[in-house]
Amino acid sequence: MEGEEEFCFHEVSFTDRDGRLRTTRVPVVQELSRRGVTRLPERFIQLKSAHQDEAQNFTNLEILQMIDMIKVRAGSAEELAKLAKGAKEQGMFLIKEHGIGSAVLDEVKCVVQEFFGLSFEDKKMCVGSYASADNLGYGRNFVKSDDQILEWIDRLAVKALPKGATDGLHVWPQTPANFRRAMETYVDQARKVLDQVLESLAESFSLEKHVFLQSFDPGRSEVKVRVNCYPPCPRPDLTIGLNPHTDASALTLLVQLDGGTSGLQVLHGQDPQSWRTVEWPRGALLVNAGDLLEIMSDGRVKSPWHRVMTQSEVERISIALFYNPPSDAEIVPVTGGSGSYRKVVVGDYCRHYYKISPTKTKEAILYAKQES
Numbered sequence: 111m112e113g114e115e116e117f118c119f120h121e122v123s124f125t126d127r128d129g130r131l132r133t134t135r136v137p138v139v140q141e142l143s144r145r146g147v148t149r150l151p152e153r154f155i156q157l158k159s160a161h162q163d164e165a166q167n168f169t170n171l172e173i174l175q176m177i178d179m180i181k182v183r184a185g186s187a188e189e190l191a192k193l194a195k196g197a198k199e200q201g202m203f204l205i206k207e208h209g210i211g212s213a214v215l216d217e218v219k220c221v222v223q224e225f226f227g228l229s230f231e232d233k234k235m236c237v238g239s240y241a242s243a244d245n246l247g248y249g250r251n252f253v254k255s256d257d258q259i260l261e262w263i264d265r266l267a268v269k270a271l272p273k274g275a276t277d278g279l280h281v282w283p284q285t286p287a288n289f290r291r292a293m294e295t296y297v298d299q300a301r302k303v304l305d306q307v308l309e310s311l312a313e314s315f316s317l318e319k320h321v322f323l324q325s326f327d328p329g330r331s332e333v334k335v336r337v338n339c340y341p342p343c344p345r346p347d348l349t350i351g352l353n354p355h356t357d358a359s360a361l362t363l364l365v366q367l368d369g370g371t372s373g374l375q376v377l378h379g380q381d382p383q384s385w386r387t388v389e390w391p392r393g394a395l396l397v398n399a400g401d402l403l404e405i406m407s408d409g410r411v412k413s414p415w416h417r418v419m420t421q422s423e424v425e426r427i428s429i430a431l432f433y434n435p436p437s438d439a440e441i442v443p444v445t446g447g448s449g450s451y452r453k454v455v456v457g458d459y460c461r462h463y464y465k466i467s468p469t470k471t472k473e474a475i476l477y478a479k480q481e482s
């Protein structure tokens with residue numbers, strides 16, 4: 111058996127179910143992978159459950175709508191109809207001709223690859239840890255107990271907007287030196303694209319075009335970026351990169367680094383629902399509705415349940431950008447939808463989401479449901 115003492119660990123603080131502050135150690139999966147472990151450590155083995163059985167037998171999702179943002183900007187009725195369809199039927203769609211410069215995308219991909227290419231010691235040294243502030247920095251996904259089954263992932267999370275929000279908190283990597291500049295340039299351009307998506311989504315639902323955008327504020331809206339690294343895994347059939355979840359955000363923009371095949375899966379269809387692997391053409395970006403948009407849109411859009419599978423030979427890196435209105439903004443569902451949502455304060459919703467996550471079902475959104 112590989113000696114536990116040889117592994118590198120993330121030190122994790124969490125508040126347990128009794129409200130006590132606890133610490134635990136979580137193996138750094140990139141290091142396990144680099145050392146060529148052939149046996150998946152016990153803590154990563156998911157219980158044999160329905161979704162594991164299905165995981166070995168899924169089909170590709172070929173029907174994600176591909177939205178041409180040039181046509182959207184020109185007000186093409188046909189493209190807006192595709193946008194409405196993608197948002198309503200799957201809560202997830204692809205965008206092309208988005209206007210984010212290829213040099214900007216190449217640079218951001220390059221800095222995240224360089225960061226995850228560093229040794230564990232160098233990564234730890236050049237960036238603050240999760241314990242430092244609000245789940246930011248370099249580490250792992252949620253850990254809430256000593257006996258939690260772990261996901262095969264390492265991640266880096268930074269708060270990119272409002273500008274300067276994390277100055278002094280040492281959560282931006284110092285290596286590579288251009289990391290922060292590259293990420294902030296990307297975030298700036300991505301935010302403009304997402305504003306356009308929000309405006310066009312409203313139009314595509316025959317609503318006034320500012321109904322979603324009006325909750326946002328150029329100086330105070332929030333962007334968190336999470337870089338997800340799923341290293342090659344000895345037993346992809348026994349574990350998962352990221353457990354099924356919905357995002358708390360209004361919108362999430364996903365970039366997947368070239369070279370990696372997609373491991374992202376989304377729950378598709380109604381009665382029966384099934385997991386489908388997302389087909390992700392090179393160059394396209396993926397937009398995913400989060401819970402806040404489900405609330406704002408009064409259920410016209412549903413935040414999709416999604417998860418990430420691992421692969422045995424390939425390291426996959428994705429960049430998830432979460433776009434939210436200011437934390438103190440009150441979001442009010444646009445009437446005429448399902449009528450089952452109530453107004454919530456963004457920060458209150460997000461705190462609730464993080465407090466109860468991870469969950470086995472789409473539970474956090476119940477917080478924003480009207481009592482019937």
Ligand SMILES: O=C(O)CCC(=O)C(=O)O
Pocket residue numbers: 336338352357364373374416418428430
């Ligand atoms: O890696 C991916 O493609 C998805 C990541 C994701 O769902 C998340 O970070 O919330």
Ligand SMILES: [Fe+2]
Pocket residue numbers: 355356357416
């Ligand atoms: Fe997600």
